[in-house]
Amino acid sequence: MSNKEFSEFCALLQAQRKQLLDEVRERIAASGEGLGFVNQSKTTDDDGAADAAAEMDVAMVIRESQELQDIEAALARIGDGSYGSCIDCGREIGRARLQASPTARRCLPCQEEDERLRARAHSARL
Ligand SMILES: [Zn+2]
Numbered sequence: 001m002s003n004k005e006f007s008e009f010c011a012l013l014q015a016q017r018k019q020l021l022d023e024v025r026e027r028i029a030a031s032g033e034g035l036g037f038v039n040q041s042k043t044t045d046d047d048g049a050a051d052a053a054a055e056m057d058v059a060m061v062i063r064e065s066q067e068l069q070d071i072e073a074a075l076a077r078i079g080d081g082s083y084g085s086c087i088d089c090g091r092e093i094g095r096a097r098l099q100a101s102p103t104a105r106r107c108l109p110c111q112e113e114d115e116r117l118r119a120r121a122h123s124a125r126l
Helices: 003-030 044-082 095-101 109-124
Strands: none
Touching: 044 109
16 A cells, blocks of 8 residues: 555544544533443432433443544554555555455455454353
């Protein structure tokens, strides 16, 4: 991957990170009391709906912070020059795939293989 492409994806990831951070910040501000982590411990019968909303916020923030971690990891890979290479086979992930999902760590065949293995591991546990 060329330096120009690195900086393109770097800018893309930084824009995504900023957008996610803004969303997380807004959600935290909107939910007031620190996201309901605190008020979950003082649950009473009549605030079940508020709790459910707080839990949804928590779930969203957890999902968004996982996305943020993926973005941070992708930015780190840009920093060390490994961005755009598959972590399993080392081949180039491919521009189209990276444009569709800039935080991808695996090429498509390896990603599919990984998902197959996970599905198999999951069904083995059942
Ligand atoms: Zn691969």
